[in-house]
Amino acid sequence: MPQLSCRDLTIGYEGKTVVSGLSFDVNAGDYLCIVGENGTGKSTLMKTLLKLMPPMSGRITAEDGLSSNQIGYLPQQTAAQRDFPASVKEVVRSGCLNRCGMRPFYSKPEKRMADENMEKLGIAALAKRCYRELSGGQQQRVLLARALCAARKILLIDEPAAGLDPKAAVEMYSLIKKLNDEGISIVMISHDIAASIKHASHILHIGERYPLFCGTVSEYQQSDIGRKYAGLGES
């Protein structure tokens, strides 16, 4: 049974459809890349999958045992947290919150896991720094470390490379690939088609109002649309 499955999903805001006719599965260990032009509804789809907003119609089913406290989420950078006084350590640890239940404080293993994830992402030295004073790339790593603390089975990532310089973007993608190799399913939004093809196992290409393609990477490379866009990516 797939971890996450969508059937005939229509998504949008307040009666305005953004995309309809979405049907796809995410199986354990998959790496699904969602690609498409700006404003086609990729972030909207991710928010719907995360139950931050209701679907307009259709069904999203999760595997038994996949509840939202086993999901990690790396949001698209927003300005909302800009003034917040928070240290890197506090932000990363807050990812463990969904393991606490009603317990008011973090346990030792949870704190250790937060430390390990900071280590893994190379931000251990920043632990005491203020989140809002970091560079875009560093902030993105902090948010990914937080997402890792929350993710036990699946990680949803919205444009991890936005605002990063090319080198940091490559590092970010290989980090995510490493996490996938360790067994966590990935659903990632990206408009870097070349990188998506290189790392992902499946591609969902969303066009204006309708999905244009959904399948494995090799099928995508053979399809008309895949050849067209992948060619663009390489040139």
Place this chain on the structure above:
Amino acid sequence: MEIMDKLALYFQFPFVRYAMVAGILIALCSSLLGVTLVLKRFSFIGDGLSHVAFGATAAAVALNLTNNIFLVLPVTIICAILLLRAGQNAKIRGDASIAMISVGALAVGYLIMNIFSKSSNLSGDVCATLFGSTSILTLTRASVWLCAGLSMAVITVFLLFYHKIFAVTFDEDFATATGTKAKTYNLLLAAVIAVIIVLAMNLVGALLVSALVVFPALSAMRVLKSFKAVTICSVLVSVSCAALGILISILAGTPVGATILAVNIAGFGIFSLIGLAARSG
């Protein structure tokens, strides 16, 4: 020495001691949620609620209630939850509904006071409810106990839900997406804020309440960088400013609320300077 003697004399009166204890407790819990209030754009709600609390107090005066908190507190909590709901509803603009409720409550409250008050000094009464007055010095033992109980409740809730409050304030979407019941915690926050506002109104009056809540947090945020440090620092700032303000107002005979806020403003100035120095140095 003269000042010390004068203080020692004053502190022989129980009502002065009560005022000091209640003032410190109120300052302590009002500062706890300052950061959340500033950053979650709850400060508007705070302001609106203090006006609601004013209206409810006026109604309590009209009804001749002996202890008006039993009317004011439930009304304010209900309005807090309504305002929060309105803020989340994208169709009615949150700000507009807050303005409607708060200014409406202010007008109705003043009207009620005018119609029903038997007091010969009406404008004095209105002024006292809005800006606080000597009311803190007329606290009875019972109301100090009530203050203490409510403060303990606020502090307990804050400690129990500290990490959840952090997560929901820092990034509500992430918290919701990963299984934290952000909506429930928002309701809890709204209720706690209502309690704090009703408490703090006793100290500084309806119009100055949100300043009492927000100033210590703003001061601490000028200098410190982590949520924990900012929270601890704003508690210390708030308690010292309140203690100092009460002492000054006793000695100089100035209005309590305005004096405490003046001390808070001075504190904010000092912290801003330290922050500037730290950034340039």
